Amino acid sequence: MSELVTGEAVALELRPARLPSRALAVLLDLVAAVAVYVAVTIALVAATASLDEAAQTAISIALFVLVLVGGPILVETLSHGRSLGKMACGLRVVRDDGGPIRFRHALVRGLIAVIEILMTFGVVACIASLVSARGRRLGDVFAGTLVVRERVPAGQAGFVPPPPPWLSGRFSGLDLSAVPDGLWLAVRQYLTRMGQLDPQVAWSMAGRLAADLADRTGAPVPLGVPPAAYLAAVLQERQVREARRAFGHAQAGSGGPVAGAGGTAGSPGGYVPPVYPATAVVPDVRPVVHPVAGAGGEQASPPQDGPGGRPSTGFAPPA
Known part of the structure; x- marks a missing residue:
């Protein structure tokens, strides 16, 4: 392995x-x-x-x-x-x-x-x-x-979740030619495993990968877009372009599900964020906007607890 x-x-x-x-x-x-x-x-x-x-x-x-x-x-x-x-x-x-x-x-x-x-x-x-x-x-x-x-067994197959509906097609104009294969591999693997990681570690990894991806594309991460959702949306855009080159036309629209590493398609209902444990308590309820190093823009902080103590997904569309 x-x-x-x-x-x-x-x-x-x-x-x-x-x-x-x-x-x-x-x-x-x-x-x-x-x-x-x-x-x-x-x-x-x-x-x-x-x-x-x-x-x-x-x-x-x-x-x-x-x-x-x-x-x-x-x-x-x-x-x-x-x-x-x-x-x-x-x-x-x-x-x-x-x-x-x-x-x-x-x-x-x-x-x-x-x-x-x-x-x-x-x-x-x-x-x-x-x-x-x-x-x-x-x-x-x-x-x-x-x-x-x-x-591979169905339970072991990697699953790349689709981005939120409000991000579908938003990155169709990005220049992805300068992104190396190693960075795409890291993004794909992170998205398939983020639900198994500690919430703070997962958020830190997503922020760093989003910053690296933004540096390579020359466009900052949009304000208010969570890093994991940004990674999923850009990866989906790349897969749509690969499908056009490979098969002569797009096999999936910009808002459709994205196949994972094991060939499993995502849920058409939108992005499936990682499940955060109930023991993860963050004092502040409101998302704090802070700059991401190297991204050239700003994005939201890690997901905070919502009303009633329920964990927030952090994927609500920007106001």
């Missing part, structure tokens, strides 16, 4: 695929590729019997490159990281931040696989996976990808 450790020493786990399941997926992919290669070779030999030996050799080399190298690259690109073997084993190739891979990621993985899998019979890939903390082979390291388990 790989972990990302935050500044508050809170471990947020990932679900990388283990070496045996990855090896089985690669074996199934190779069997399918070799079967296609043999079938196409037989057909070409019959069709090019009248050509000279040099032409037949050139066609054989081109066929090898197209089927055994270009084939896996094409399949991973079109299936967004799910080859035949990975689908059978419940695996998927994703970017380091959990997003879908693109052609350049599949290209780097496919080219390096020629050396570490085909030419060395998988020895280099196995050694690299055993040495890596997250089980990555050299192709994953250079491509910035990770093979993760898609099929």
Whole structure:
């Protein structure tokens, strides 16, 4: 199990695929590729019997490159990281931040696989996976990808809650190109685990992540928007853009639910904030507005107790 450790020493786990399941997926992919290669070779030999030996050799080399190298690259690109073997084993190739891979990621993985899998019979890939903390082979390291388990028990699946309805579509104009993959991963993992954290720790982490995200986008956090709600809204906007790029159109509107790390969709009723324990008593009832370091703006303080001693969610829309 790989972990990302935050500044508050809170471990947020990932679900990388283990070496045996990855090896089985690669074996199934190779069997399918070799079967296609043999079938196409037989057909070409019959069709090019009248050509000279040099032409037949050139066609054989081109066929090898197209089927055994270009084939896996094409399949991973079109299936967004799910080859035949990975689908059978419940695996998927994703970017380091959990997003879908693109052609350049599949290209780097496919080219390096020629050396570490085909030419060395998988020895280099196995050694690299055993040495890596997250089980990555050299192709994953250079491509910035990770093979993760898609099929996990429902109770263990991460859940990224959707933002409040009053924030839907508010950040559609943000420039997200400067946000690194590591920050997106930290935001995604925080949102899936914030309900399990101490309220003060959760609020501090959300404020720091929101400040970092605002610095990267060049726009301050809107006044009165809680940091966790801001993170959820910006992450949802990014997922909508990824869906447009991957599928040609938005799979979810700016106000729809956001899928979590385990593929579970959020409740359409709005943001589901963490449940704060009844023992957490904060003396002041009113939210205090204070600046966030590095964000260039201001946002509300941690949620306070509401009337009657009931814990306040802190996600009420600004006046």
